[in-house]
Amino acid sequence: MVASLQNLTVRYGSFTALDSLSAEIPEGCVGLLGPNGAGKTTLIKTMLGFLTPAEGGGSVLGLDIRTQGREIRQRVGLMPEQDCHIPGLNAVQFVAFAGELAGMPSELALRRAHEVLEYCGLGEARYRNVETYSTGMKQRIKLAQALVHGPRLLLLDEPTNGLDPRGREEMLDLIRTVSHGKGVNVIVSSHLLPDVERVCDHVVVVSRGKVTEQGAIARLKVIEGRPIDIELKEESPEFVRALRDLGAAVEAMGLVLRVRLEGSAEQVSATIFRTARQTGAQVRGLAVAQRSLEGVFEEAVRA
Amino acid sequence: MPDSGLIADLSYRGYDGPLLPPTHRWWVIARLGVRQAFRKRAYWVVTALSAWYYLVMMAVLFFFERAAQSAPGPRSEAGFEAFLGRIVWKDQFLHGFGFAQLLYLIAALMLGAGAIANDNRSKALLVILSKPCDKRDYLAGKWMGVFLPLLTMMLLPSLVFFLYGALSYRDYGFLDNPWFFPKFLLVLVLGAAVHSSLVIGVSSLFDQGRLAGASYAGIYFLTNFFTQLMVFAWLTAQGFRRGGGRVSGGQSPFAEYVDRLYYLSVDGLLIGLCKAILGTDGSPQFGMPSPIRPVPAPPLLPTVAVAVALCVAGVAVAWSRIRAVEVVR
Numbered sequence: 001m002v003a004s005l006q007n008l009t010v011r012y013g014s015f016t017a018l019d020s021l022s023a024e025i026p027e028g029c030v031g032l033l034g035p036n037g038a039g040k041t042t043l044i045k046t047m048l049g050f051l052t053p054a055e056g057g058g059s060v061l062g063l064d065i066r067t068q069g070r071e072i073r074q075r076v077g078l079m080p081e082q083d084c085h086i087p088g089l090n091a092v093q094f095v096a097f098a099g100e101l102a103g104m105p106s107e108l109a110l111r112r113a114h115e116v117l118e119y120c121g122l123g124e125a126r127y128r129n130v131e132t133y134s135t136g137m138k139q140r141i142k143l144a145q146a147l148v149h150g151p152r153l154l155l156l157d158e159p160t161n162g163l164d165p166r167g168r169e170e171m172l173d174l175i176r177t178v179s180h181g182k183g184v185n186v187i188v189s190s191h192l193l194p195d196v197e198r199v200c201d202h203v204v205v206v207s208r209g210k211v212t213e214q215g216a217i218a219r220l221k222v223i224e225g226r227p228i229d230i231e232l233k234e235e236s237p238e239f240v241r242a243l244r245d246l247g248a249a250v251e252a253m254g255l256v257l258r259v260r261l262e263g264s265a266e267q268v269s270a271t272i273f274r275t276a277r278q279t280g281a282q283v284r285g286l287a288v289a290q291r292s293l294e295g296v297f298e299e300a301v302r303a
Numbered sequence: 304m305p306d307s308g309l310i311a312d313l314s315y316r317g318y319d320g321p322l323l324p325p326t327h328r329w330w331v332i333a334r335l336g337v338r339q340a341f342r343k344r345a346y347w348v349v350t351a352l353s354a355w356y357y358l359v360m361m362a363v364l365f366f367f368e369r370a371a372q373s374a375p376g377p378r379s380e381a382g383f384e385a386f387l388g389r390i391v392w393k394d395q396f397l398h399g400f401g402f403a404q405l406l407y408l409i410a411a412l413m414l415g416a417g418a419i420a421n422d423n424r425s426k427a428l429l430v431i432l433s434k435p436c437d438k439r440d441y442l443a444g445k446w447m448g449v450f451l452p453l454l455t456m457m458l459l460p461s462l463v464f465f466l467y468g469a470l471s472y473r474d475y476g477f478l479d480n481p482w483f484f485p486k487f488l489l490v491l492v493l494g495a496a497v498h499s500s501l502v503i504g505v506s507s508l509f510d511q512g513r514l515a516g517a518s519y520a521g522i523y524f525l526t527n528f529f530t531q532l533m534v535f536a537w538l539t540a541q542g543f544r545r546g547g548g549r550v551s552g553g554q555s556p557f558a559e560y561v562d563r564l565y566y567l568s569v570d571g572l573l574i575g576l577c578k579a580i581l582g583t584d585g586s587p588q589f590g591m592p593s594p595i596r597p598v599p600a601p602p603l604l605p606t607v608a609v610a611v612a613l614c615v616a617g618v619a620v621a622w623s624r625i626r627a628v629e630v631v632r
Contacts, residue, residue: 047378048433070435072324078433084426087417088339100331101434103322110319119315131425145430182315 007056019209029179034206098174102149115219213300239281277292325435329443336448354460415502417512499619526568
């Protein structure tokens with residue numbers, strides 16, 4: 001586990017931002033989802049040791065969030081949502097400074113800064129003052145400063161903010177690469193569900209200071225009864241009637257039929273193709289039906 | 304973007320080198336401030352300019368000595384002895400320190416006005432406090448990043464003059480007081496600390512270095528203008544003889560009051576601090592006879608207390624303005 005939080009309660013005066021929140025954040029890439037004001041930011045602050053919980057506790061990378069904030073921040077890289085840099089420094093100096101702050105000896109920090117900037121696609125612009133960077137470059141340098149000390153956990157807050165489509169693709173590729181097979185765990189806090197779906201394996205949905213859903217995305221998207229979506233070339237009432245005669249629950253969504261049939265996947269698909277042949281229906285596609293991540297999110301927020 | 308090639312492997316690799324314990328990060332921040340200051344050409348120019356009194360004094364001493372040597376005889380030797388007799392060595396450091404006040408202000412503005420203000424603008428705290436640093440590290444680092452270059456700037460010229468004097472005028476009482484240089488060092492430390500604390504405090508109130516600089520300069524000059532106005536009023540009343548009316552015997556309560564007001568400004572306080580710690584009222588510059596009497600030194604303890612209070616106030620303002628918890632918004 002990357003982080004384990006038990007009954008975490010954080011209050012700002014009389015306002016309860018986190019209300020007995022419990023979560024187990026597994027290794028890999030995890031999306032932190034939630035509407036505005038849900039408590040995501042407070043959760044990140046608490047995990048970094050900036051806020052002391054009123055009740056409950058937890059650990060990040062095995063370190064106590066109440067007493068080991070500095071140690072946690074040494075092992076964690078944060079990419080903030082907002083543009084930020086150290087004034088007057090070029091990219092190499094900035095990233096090396098971030099490395100030194102994390103505890104790297106200055107020579108190693110400088111060497112590593114070059115490597116990380118190269119990796120983040122800023123190799124050509126490394127000697128330019130960061131203040132002259134474009135939005136996309138600023139996003140990349142924020143990632144570079146978060147990665148420089150080789151953190152075991154990366155916290156990325158809206159990493160694709162302000163990026164053009166190509167930049168967004170590249171940033172998501174970077175995150176995906178870092179979080180898979182490189183020993184870096186990533187928590188992505190984002191409102192962009194397609195981005196989260198693309199890079200993350202797990203999600204934690206926070207709403208009103210509580211975790212309302214968490215788990216592997218693939219598992220959360222599964223619909224109970226494992227229905228099949230059948231895409232037809234044109235509407236076929238005969239096909240629908242024949243399936244219903246076989247005991248199937250059929251839900252028509254335009255040219256797509258969502259069908260629930262008893263039996264194994266092979267048996268169900270064989271039955272569908274046989275019925276289609278008998279009724280003259282043309283099947284264009286067949287897939288196990290899934291909920292969208294948006295559906296999962298909305299359901300979790302409503303809960 | 305990440306790409307593996309035959310020539311260079313640019314794909315992501317973890318860092319498995321050493322990491323120092325997550326303590327004393329203030330020094331990393333301070334070191335950056337010192338490095339940035341030392342890289343500025345303007346800093347060295349101001350440092351050189353702040354040495355002007357010492358350089359002129361060294362030139363005066365050198366030429367007087369050369370003149371005495373080039374025309375040997377009891378008269379010229381007696382003249383040189385008389386000249387040296389008029390010189391109070393510790394007062395030369397007081398003058399060097401006093402005449403460089405404006406340059407210290409310029410250096411303080413250059414080093415400290417943007418120290419926190421520019422960080423506020425660029426949201427540098429988001430980066431700094433996401434590392435194993437806290438508010439104390441940040442503030443201590445920023446303070447030291449201004450204090451150390453300022454102290455260096457104040458120390459270098461006086462050190463050069465001290466070495467010159469120690470090597471050339473030991474026989475003329477230059478090293479008579481073994482506690483002189485530690486005392487003067489204390490003056491410089493307090494002077495640099497007052498400037499650093501005030502400019503850091505003002506800087507923390509703004510998110511633009513220029514505004515912070517203009518505000519600090521405004522505070523400096525307004526207080527300075529007020530105190531100079533007081534002194535001018537007193538001088539007008541007393542007939543243009545500085546010295547709190549002591550020249551003409553009994554000192555009026557008004558004159559004593561104005562004596563103290565003279566020190567109610569940033570540079571006035573620092574000069575008063577120097578006089579109080581060195582234990583001198585001052586003497587004419589360059590050892591030249593002058594009818595103008597210097598303003599007497601203020602009492603030591605209250606002056607030091609005011610300086611320390613200003614340091615605490617400046618740091619307290621900055622402390623209250625830095626919100627570590629806002630690292631993630």
